Amino acid sequence: MRRREFLKALGFGAAALGVTRWGRAAESATAAAPGAKPNILFIAADDLRPELGCYGVTQVKTPNIDRLASRGVVFTRAYCQQPLCNATRASLLSGLRPDSTGVFHNGTHFREKNPDVITLPQHFKNNGYVTMTIGKIFHVGKEDPISWTETLKPATLGKPYLPKPAGGYQLPENRKLWLQRAEAARKEGLSGEQLGGRLNGPATECADVPDQAYADGVTADTAILALREHKNQPFFLAVGFLKPHLSFVAPKKYWDMYDPAKLQLARNPFPPKDCPPIALTSSIELRARIFPRTVPSRPTSPAVSSMATPRASAISMPRSDGCWPNSNAAAWRTTRSWSSGAITAGNWASTTCGVRS
Numbered sequence: 001m002r003r004r005e006f007l008k009a010l011g012f013g014a015a016a017l018g019v020t021r022w023g024r025a026a027e028s029a030t031a032a033a034p035g036a037k038p039n040i041l042f043i044a045a046d047d048l049r050p051e052l053g054c055y056g057v058t059q060v061k062t063p064n065i066d067r068l069a070s071r072g073v074v075f076t077r078a079y080c081q082q083p084l085c086n087a088t089r090a091s092l093l094s095g096l097r098p099d100s101t102g103v104f105h106n107g108t109h110f111r112e113k114n115p116d117v118i119t120l121p122q123h124f125k126n127n128g129y130v131t132m133t134i135g136k137i138f139h140v141g142k143e144d145p146i147s148w149t150e151t152l153k154p155a156t157l158g159k160p161y162l163p164k165p166a167g168g169y170q171l172p173e174n175r176k177l178w179l180q181r182a183e184a185a186r187k188e189g190l191s192g193e194q195l196g197g198r199l200n201g202p203a204t205e206c207a208d209v210p211d212q213a214y215a216d217g218v219t220a221d222t223a224i225l226a227l228r229e230h231k232n233q234p235f236f237l238a239v240g241f242l243k244p245h246l247s248f249v250a251p252k253k254y255w256d257m258y259d260p261a262k263l264q265l266a267r268n269p270f271p272p273k274d275c276p277p278i279a280l281t282s283s284i285e286l287r288a289r290i291f292p293r294t295v296p297s298r299p300t301s302p303a304v305s306s307m308a309t310p311r312a313s314a315i316s317m318p319r320s321d322g323c324w325p326n327s328n329a330a331a332w333r334t335t336r337s338w339s340s341g342a343i344t345a346g347n348w349a350s351t352t353c354g355v356r357s
Helices: 003-009 026-031 063-070 085-094 120-126 172-188 192-198 214-231 303-308
Strands: 041-046 075-080 130-135 204-207 235-241 246-251 314-320 340-344
Touching: 003 235, 041 120, 085 120, 120 130, 130 214, 172 192, 214 235
Parallel strands: 041 235, 041 314, 130 235, 204 246
Antiparallel strands: 075 340
16 A cells, blocks of 8 residues: 555555644544543554564564554555664654754754754643653654653563663673773763764674563563553653664574574675665774674564564554664664655554664
8 A cells, every 4th residue: 555545545544654644634534433532552662673574574573563554554665864874763752853943963953953853752741641752762862841741651461571681682791891881981081973883782682581671572571561551541651672773682592483594685796786885884883883702683672572462352463663684785783864664553442663674
């Protein structure tokens, strides 16, 4: 289905997908469920590309997303506003193109140029919704408190896993390495992007730990608890997963689902014909990390599998802020502008973005 046809058929879709400004979002959503405002679950997955079963990818196991997609519409042509975290999140959540937000990199807050813009969650908040957020929705350090009724405190369904990850890592050797690098950077007085570059640790980690040992597992638990607890007032719940963004860390049980010898890389590990150099990438985000002797292929993020499927009275909107090429066009980083895909689900509305092979 073409996006325009879908949006014409589904009045609230344009607002939900970030295609237009949010002026009629709540009213249209209400029209979709006469007499009641539907609950809305907005799921963001950092750097997710459409390596999903619902896109015909057979080697990746994504049963829950596939089930969600089977109840709705899958877009095969969708576009990331800007292939960078802050810029595309600011664009999607404000309904403004990057040239209007003035955000083209990770260092600018969208309200610097547009102090009075009404964001998607802020509009729902202004129209009787409880708006809640957990995890990465706006870019880290560029959050927007006015958009939310509540920023959820991380919680788990069972006992919290200890120790908490250090730099995102759980293996003792990786935790030690990251803490040593953090201490060295502190002594040098580094900050901002310089600090972030120095704190990069191993590119991968396979630890025999439960989901809750990593941030995304805790985020999933927090979201599940919120879905159970908020029943008396319509809500907009935004759930932001950090993976599959680097570093590629996940519990061992997810790595064990795949045989590295059988995983296939992209069939086109070369730049497109006549592609301008500026459209390519140095893959520095990956190269800046430490590699083990053997680098396993990236597993499916466990977070989405951990999420309970929402009730059909809700609108669900999975989406991504960037797209990992996984060696398409000889690139291993998100900052490129090429074609992508998306999902919308049922009387849900949902999107994901990624680079097509």
